Every structure is written in C-alpha cells, then in structure tokens.
Amino acid sequence: MFRFQAPRGMRIGVLAMAATLTLLSAPVAVFAQATGKGPGGYPIRPVRLLVPNVPGGTTDMVARLIAPRLGDEIGQPVVIDNRGGAAGLIARDMALRAPADGYTLLLSNQAIVIAAVLNEKAGGDLARDFSAFAWIGVAPNILVAHPSVPAKTLPELVTLMKSRQLSFGSGGIGSATHMGMELFFHLSGTSGLHVPYKSAGPALTDTVSGHVQFLLASLPSALPYIRSGKLRAYGVGGARRSRVAADIPTLAEAGVRGYLYETWYGMFALSALPRPMVQWLNVAVNRVLAEPAVVARLSDGGIEPGSETPEASQKFFVEDVARWRRLIRDTGIKAE
Numbered sequence: 627m628f629r630f631q632a633p634r635g636m637r638i639g640v641l642a643m644a645a646t647l648t649l650l651s652a653p654v655a656v657f658a659q660a661t662g663k664g665p666g667g668y669p670i671r672p673v674r675l676l677v678p679n680v681p682g683g684t685t686d687m688v689a690r691l692i693a694p695r696l697g698d699e700i701g702q703p704v705v706i707d708n709r710g711g712a713a714g715l716i717a718r719d720m721a722l723r724a725p726a727d728g729y730t731l732l733l734s735n736q737a738i739v740i741a742a743v744l745n746e747k748a749g750g751d752l753a754r755d756f757s758a759f760a761w762i763g764v765a766p767n768i769l770v771a772h773p774s775v776p777a778k779t780l781p782e783l784v785t786l787m788k789s790r791q792l793s794f795g796s797g798g799i800g801s802a803t804h805m806g807m808e809l810f811f812h813l814s815g816t817s818g819l820h821v822p823y824k825s826a827g828p829a830l831t832d833t834v835s836g837h838v839q840f841l842l843a844s845l846p847s848a849l850p851y852i853r854s855g856k857l858r859a860y861g862v863g864g865a866r867r868s869r870v871a872a873d874i875p876t877l878a879e880a881g882v883r884g885y886l887y888e889t890w891y892g893m894f895a896l897s898a899l900p901r902p903m904v905q906w907l908n909v910a911v912n913r914v915l916a917e918p919a920v921v922a923r924l925s926d927g928g929i930e931p932g933s934e935t936p937e938a939s940q941k942f943f944v945e946d947v948a949r950w951r952r953l954i955r956d957t958g959i960k961a962e
Contacts, residue, residue, distance in 0.1 A: 663701065665902040668728055672703040676721055676732045678714030683825075684844065684927060688762060688891050689733045691923050692914055699910040704731075713741035713800055722755060726898035728907070732756070733893050736946060737802045743950045744800045744959065755897055758943035759904045760911035761934040762891040763924055767806055767863040769877060770848050771840035772833055773855065780860040780880035783840075787816035794818045795829030795838040800959070803829065805950065806842040806863060806887045808957050814882045833857065844889065845871060846928030863887040870928070890946075891929065892939060908936045 663669075675693050679685045686708060693704040709717040714737055724730035732738075742752040769780075775792065777783035786792065796804035799822050811817050821838050823829040830848065833841040834856050841848075845868055851857040852871075861877035862868050865886055877885040893911060895904060912933040914920055924931040934942075 664728075664906040665900065668903060668906075669700055669702040671729065672705050673697075673700070673728065674724075674730045675704050675706050676717040676730065677706055677708050678710060678717035678732070678734050678738055679708065680710035681708050684765065684889075684929075685733065685735055685891065687927055688924070688929070691920060692733065692762070692893075692911070695914040695917065695920065696910060699913055700907075713744075713798065714738035715741050715745060718742060718750075718752070721894070721896065722750070724896070726896040728895065728899055728903050731893060731895055731907075733762075733891070735802065735889050735891050736950075739943075739947055740800055740802060740805050740950055740954075743947060743954055746951075753944045753947040756894045756943075757897045757899060757904060757936070758892045758939040759895050759899075759908050759936045760893040761932060761939040761942070762893065762911075762915065763929045763931040764864075764888040764890045765927075765929045766845045766868045766888055767803075767842050768845045768848050768852075768871075768874065769810065769840065769842050769860045769863070770833065770852065770857040771860065772836045772838075773858050774836055775839050775858065778858070780875075780877065780882065783860055784814050784816055784881065787814070787818060791817065791819050792839045793821050795821050795823055795833055795841045797826035797829060798822045798824060801826070802889060803842050805953070805959075808959060809887055809953060810842070810877070810882060810885060812953065812957060813885050842887075844928060890942075892943065894943075904936050908939075 675689060677686055677689045689706050693706050697704040709720055714734060717732060717734070718738055721730055721732045739752060742750060771777070771783065775783070777786045794807055796807060798804065803826050804820065804822065807818065818840070823832070826843065829838070829841055830843050832838050834851050842863070845862060848857060849871060852859045859874050861875050861880040862871065863877055863885065865876065867874065867876060895907070915931055915933045921931050
C-alpha cells in the first residue's frame with residue numbers, strides 16, 4: 627500500500643519548536659558563517675529567486691517574507707522573479723538554464739515535484755538536477771465538502787463515494803490538490819469526478835457555492851468557511867491535529883489509515899553548486915527562519931515553520947520525488 631510519509635526526523639511538529647529553539651540558542655560562531663561574504667567572495671551581485679507561481683499565492687507570500695531578510699544576511703539583494711505557468715515547469719527550466727553559480731535560486735512547494743514527475747518523459751530528473759539546500763516548513767491540508775453532501779463523518783463519506791460518484795475540484799490536473807485527492811482515493815478504495823480549475827482559489831469558491839461537492843484545500847483558506855458552516859470538514863492531512871483546528875481529526879485518525887499529505891516549502895539550487903556555497907546559504911536561510919517575526923508570519927499564514935540541514939532537506943526531497951513517482955505509476959495519472 628502506498629504511504630506518503632516524511633522520514634523520521636523531518637516531522638514538523640518537532641521542527642517547529644525544537645529546530646527553531648536550537649537556532650535561536652546556537653553559538654554566534656555558527657551563524658557567523660553566513661555573515662559578510664560567502665565562499666569565494668559570493669555574492670558580489672543581486673541573487674535571483676525564481677518562484678513558480680504568480681504573485682499573491684502562499685508560495686509567493688513565503689518568498690516575499692524570506693527574500694529581503696535573506697538579502698540582509700548575504701549582503702546582496704534577493705530579487706523575486708515570479709514565473710508562473712506549466713505547474714512550475716517554466717521556473718524549473720529557467721533555473722536549469724542558469725549557471726550553477728548561486729545567482730539563481732528557486733523557492734517552491736511540492737507542486738513542482740508533481741509536475742516534473744508527470745512530465746519526466748519530456749526529459750529531466752528533478753532529484754538529480756536540483757539540491758534542496760533549505761527547508762522552510764509545511765502547511766496542513768483539509769478535506770471539506772459542501773453541506774449538501776449527505777455524509778457527516780469520513781466513514782460515511784467513503785461509503786457514499788463507493789456507492790455513487792461525487793465531484794471534486796482541484797487547482798488543475800497534476801496540481802497538489804489533485805494529487806492529494808488521488809492519494810486519498812488510492813488509500814480508501816474510492817474515486818471521484820475530477821473538475822480541474824486553473825488554480826485552487828476558484829475550486830474552493832465553487833465548493834463553497836455547491837458547484838462541486840468536495841475538495842482538498844489548504845487549512846488556512848478553508849477554515850473560515852468551516853467555522854461559518856459553509857463547508858463541512860472531514861479531517862486534516864497531517865500527522866497530527868492542527869493547533870489552529872484541534873477539534874478536527876486527522877484523516878488517518880478519522881478512518882483512512884496511512885494518509886499523510888502536507889504542503890511543504892523549500893529552497894533549491896542546481897545540484898552542481900559547490901558544497902561550501904550550499905552550506906553557507908543553508909545557514910543564512912536558517913538565520914532568517916529563526917527570526918520571531920518570520921515564525922509569526924509563517925504561522926499566521928498556516929505554515930508550521932521548521933529548518934533543517936542541507937543533507938536532511940535533500941534526503942526528504944529525493945524520497946518525496948520517489949513517492950510521487952510511485953503514486954503516479956500506481957494510479958496511471960497522465961499529464962495533459
């Protein structure tokens with residue numbers, strides 16, 4: 627059975643507190659590695675940060691929070707370059723064409739992994755081509771439905787799905803919201819009628835209005851509708867209940883064993899970037915993530931912040947690529 631789970635040591639419940647506290651209490655000598663100039667005098671000019679989304683989304687918010695502070699840490703401006711489209715592949719290809727000199731970085735969530743795996747026949751191997759040099763955090767997802775759906779609990783919803791086809795929205799074929807639902811179907815033995823949208827926002831709007839029946843949404847965006855009774859919640863996709871919605875069980879707890887799917891955020895460089903630069907950038911990003919204002923802003927945006935070493939970040943990244951390959955192979959999903 628396919629099980630989507632981060633490796634031990636990458637769980638954010640630990641990272642959100644322990645890693646942040648570790649960073650805050652670390653010796654000044656460690657952080658001094660990321661002050662002034664880096665290896666070989668890097669950087670001597672502004673650094674471009676590719677974001678595979680249009681302005682306004684959560685990934686863009688994370689980038690705009692991190693970039694100016696990272697610029698302060700490394701001594702050069704970090705300039706955001708929004709390159710939305712093709713589920714993140716436009717930004718990926720731009721990063722691939724850039725020199726491996728540290729002046730072009732990428733900030734993304736796992737949507738870029740899903741898109742790359744779906745399109746691997748066109749060339750490229752994300753886990754080979756890129757190095758995840760910094761981990762930012764995760765945001766929980768939640769399965770919701772319009773109140774007209776006659777299922778008040780997750781077991782009732784699963785039974786209903788097995789007896790008739792319900793419609794579900796997503797941010798597009800191969801999007802994170804689509805693949806999170808495919809994982810749910812895979813583990814629960816159910817299916818649904820997919821109604822893809824151009825992004826997750828309109829899918830949520832149409833679920834609230836009842837044009838589609840259910841959706842896997844980000845918890846921060848769905849919670850106001852849940853609290854107002856406009857959506858019914860069945861469970862969150864994380865390993866544990868969310869601190870902002872502790873009354874809502876996890877999907878695994880509610881009845882779909884093995885379900886674990888959270889939206890992660892990380893920073894990437896080309897794998898050919900020299901290791902000393904990777905380590906130096908990791909320290910700089912972790913300094914930013916240790917700032918109380920950054921922790922508070924990420925938390926307010928529904929992201930549980932955490933930080934990791936380049937080695938642990940890359941291990942999770944490589945394993946995540948392999949997990950999505952396995953799910954896409956097992957379900958037969960094709961890119962359109």
